[in-house]
Amino acid sequence: MLDENNEIETFGFSDKTGSFSVFTDKLGTFKLQIKAFNFNSKEIDVKITSQNQIINLGTIEIDKLKETEIKEVVITRANPIRIQKDTVEFKVQNFSTGAELNVEELLKKLPGITVESDGKIKFGNKEVERVMVENDDLFERGYQTLTQNMPTKPLDKVQVLRKYSRNKLLKGIENSESVAINLTLKEDAKSKWFGNTLLASTSYKENMHQAKLNLMNFSKRKKIYTLLNYNNLGLDEMKGVDYLINPSSDKDVENVGSNLRTLSIINLHSKNAQFEDKRTNFNNDKLASLNYIFNFPKDWKLKFVTVFNQTENRNFINSYTKFNYSNVNFTNIESKTWKQSRQNIVGKFELLKEYKNASLMFYNKLSQLNEDNNNNFIFNGKTNLQNGENKLFANENRLVFTQKIDSSRACVAVAKYLQQNRSYFFTDENEVFQFITENPNAQKIEQSINSKMQFGGVKFSYLKSWSEDRTFELQMGDEFRKDFLHSDIALYNSAGQNITFDNSGFINNNDFLQNNLFSQIKYINKRNKWNYGFTVLNQFISSESNFENKNGFYISPSFSLGYQNKKTGNFNLSAARKFSSTGITDVFTNYIYQGNRNFKQNNIGIQQLPEYNISFSYNLGDVLSEYLQLNVFYFKNEEFISNNMIVNPNYTFNQSILVKNNTNLSANMELRKYLKFLKSRFSFLNSFFQSNYQNSVNSGELIKTQFSNFKTGFEMKSGWTKKINYEAGYEWVFNNINSEINQRKYTDEKGFVNLYYSFNPLFRFESYFEFFKYGNTSQKILQFLDFKVNYQLKDYKMNLFLMGNNLLNSNEIQRFSIINISESLYTQKLLPRHLVFGINKNF
Secondary structure (H helix, E strand, C coil), X not given: CECCCCCECCCCCCCCCCCCCCCCCCCEEEEEEECCCCECCEEEEEEECCCCCCCXXXXXXXXXXXXXXXXXXXXXXXXXXXXXXXXXXXXXXXXXXXXXXXXXXXXXXXXXXXXXXXXXXXXCCEEEEEEEECCEECCHHHCHHHXXXXXXXXXEEEEEEECCCCCHHHCCCCXXXXXXXXXXXXXXXXXXXXXXXXXXXXXXXCCCEXXXXXXXXXXXXXXXXXXXXXXXXXXXXXXXXXXXXXXXXXXXXXXXXXXXXXXXXXXXXXXXXXXXXXXHCEECEEEEEEEEEEECCCCEEXXXXXXXXXXEEEEEEEEEEEEEECCEEEEEEEEEEEEEEEEEEEEEEEEEEECCCEEEEEEEXXXXXXXXXXXXXXXXXXXXXXXXXXXXEEEEEEEEEEEEEEXXXXXXXXXXXXXXEEEEEEEEECCHHHHHHCCCCCCEEEEEEEEEEEXXXXXXXXXXXXXXXXXXXXXXXXXXXXXXXXXXXXXXXXXXXXXXXXXXXXXXXXXXXXXXXXXXXXXXXXXXXXXXXXEEEEEEEEEEECCEEEEEEEXXXXXXXXXXXXXXXXXXXXXXXXXXXXXXXXXXXXXXXXXXXXEEECCXXXXXXXXXXXXXXXXXXXXXXXXXEEEEEEEEEEEEEEEEEXXXXXXXXXXXXXXEEEEEEEEEEEEEEEECCCCEEEEEEEEEEEEEEEEEECCXXXXXEEEEEEXXXXXXXXXXXXXXXXXXXXXXXXXXXXXXXXXEEEEEEEEEEEEEEEEEXXXXXXXXXXXXXXXCCCCCCEEEEXXXXXXXXXXXXXXXXXXXXXXXXXXXXXXXXXXXXXXXXXXXXXXXXXXXXXXXXXX
């Protein structure tokens, strides 16, 4: 049924007898349009003059189409979304407005896809592991480097690949739950050079700028992608580099050592105090990347990625902390200015040789980090200066051989070697050691830390698939890791002269060796609408640390049970038991000064910590349209690492302790539905988290604490194709902490309203309004208003845009934070109001 503007007011379908009914609550004159396959369409004028009026049209006769003989007919249908087995395909032209400055902005508009604040992408509730261009992966899990920089102009389709197998020989054999995204290009963008350049600036007063260049050439034989990026506008487009620096952590048959992480002992920088980066990121960032893929004629493929990244971040935080426990009561007032400069270099080399039913892949990644920190703190009116550096070098090598035995069986062998060296050196000018050593001349602390790690591992996997729904996997391997940690501390007076003191409690020389001999079986089967699976991991772990040795055999089982039904919904129940190993950061026996008046001692020793979890999930409908999703997760540590705080007004000693029975319960529910009467998509969002834990203060008795967080809210988005569209949402967050010594609760609120207006296909206006209200602060509602105007000059392949950020000029944000023994109020400086004019030129 069409209204006076010939737009669809409502619609319906006939049943098997041809009867139908449609409903509207509006009054006026409408046109009822009746269509059926192989019949002529018919239109009937309908006039509705009162509410609840029923119009019976009786029997309507429609004429059959005349038969005409034609020699050939080609039927095409340009659906914006195409679903084929495990692939969901979006046609870019149906979702792009032309105003998107990068791929990430386009992905945010696709149904079912969400982009997190750190640039990570989710499809439904599953994290995307790869973003590829024409089926080639450049940046692995650091794909933000691509999505936050690459232009959308050359894109034809966005494909979401479910059950993605990175190794094509394992397709149809491996039971994969991975999700990847593949970006396909328009035909006129292939085998030729293309790209874009973006220039943007504020006025001379703010002196903020952005410059970006993308240059690329993609063909079947070779792929070249070069990008340059600079900005001090507060845009954080460098997060992908952090993921590239970390070791490969994929939990698949082509990797071994999935729990490896970059060594991290201390952190001399605080970038954000629980608020959005785009409001607080005082930055000066540079990024350059050259990426090349070449396919040789005889089944060889060469791939290398190089990234150079230089960042500078400043952060300004004032805090008021009130400590209240037993007979210890004090208040600390601090003003902190953090400044960090980082330089990252990452080089990745990959060589692949494909045989008839086999492949051999060599992988090498080198990464280097140089970090300088220059911080200025004021502690209860006293100035403290902190200067330090942090250096990291890592070398990762991997060799993978795959043999496809037949269409249902394959073997994979992988070997990996990883080396990391990380050093810290910093000075802190404060009076902390005057209280510890009772020497009034101790005014400067010099802390040095040197850590090294070597890892070697091999793994063999056998995969068998009887069908797509029934698979078996056997893995056997060995992992060896060796860590070394040395720390030293020195004291100086105001003249720079060394002060002698008993530093035996502040020097560490620790070795940690661990060998993990393992085997694992994994079986998955599906019968009709039911599916089930189990995994059993067997480990013989040998550990050695200084003069302590421990050996043990551990079994970690898990199982899952699921049911799938399109009408009633799908559910899955799973449970697992596993063990977590302590490492080098858990066995240093003496204190390390971490800066900011904090000391840390982790004398837990060699431990295998058992943990259990059980989860339940239910979903009904389609993630692309209307659906209901519920997830519940329960986690229990039989033994876990907690903290004993030795607290006084001037410094804190943190000692790791082993405590029993820590539990976490989390749940989330999401309901998405199209509301006809509002012609909008509505989302009802809820989440709950509860943690029960124990800690101690000043070596006293354990304090039992329960923390809970409940979020509830909604989001709405227009579901029409008109000139004006909107998005809106509101969220309430209820926080509660309840311990044996105190109880506190507070509520946070936030909301947003976004309006989009297209004057014509070339001229578009967008406005963004946000407001925040945080509990237990004196700050009233904090409001932000931003806008963006975009005009396309199609003949020149150019976009002109004007952006206004923080137009209400909110200059600070206050947040309240609580733990069971203290409460803190943080005040953080925000980026000031500014206007940005920019040009985006495609070529």
